[in-house]
Amino acid sequence: MNEVISDRNVAWFLGLAGLIPFIAGGLIAWWAPAAWQVTAVYGFSYYSAVILSFLGGVHWGSALQVPRQGNHRRLIIAMVPSLIAWPALLFNVTTGLWVLLAGFVLIGGYDLSRDGREGFPRWYLKLRCVLTGVVVVFHLIVLLRLGG
Structure with missing residues (x-):
């Protein structure tokens, strides 16, 4: 049987797969040996910025x-996430994670706006809401672990 895979299905698959480093980093930050926890938190921060x-x-x-x-x-707004992410990596990890979290909330808000969702299919907004929700929750989980 030759089945065509839609762009929507591929985007959902890749988007959900992209959550793996956030989820793994958040879990490792709590339950792995101490040396792994440090690596997981830094890896989480770097991946978040990317x-x-x-x-x-x-x-x-x-x-x-x-x-x-x-x-x-829109071109100007498109530059804002990079201008948030890069300096966030220059702060201490707790401050940087708060800055990155704010960046995800801000771009998520823009995605929900009329201008932000223009040109995208409806399913994309649902995908972005799910992904942003999970990313925000795992930032809070790591921040809680750091006492921040």
Whole structure:
């Protein structure tokens, strides 16, 4: 049987798979040996910064893909996640995680806005809500472990 896999299904699969480092990092930060916990927290922070930057790239790509009025605003907003993520890695890990968490909440809010969801299929917004929700929860789990 030759079955066609939709872009939506692939995006959901990859999006959910992209949660593995967040979930693993959060769990390892609590229950692994101490040396692994430190590595897990730093790995969690670095991965968080990469993914936050990626979310800006999604909007950059959308703005370039479909010409529409206001694209210059979307291009500017698309740079914000990287400008949050990079300095977050320069702070101590607890402060950096709070900054990254704020970045995910901000870009998530933009994704929910009329401008932010323009040009994306409805299923994408549902995917983003699920992914952002899990990412926020695991940031809070790691921050709780750090006492921050």
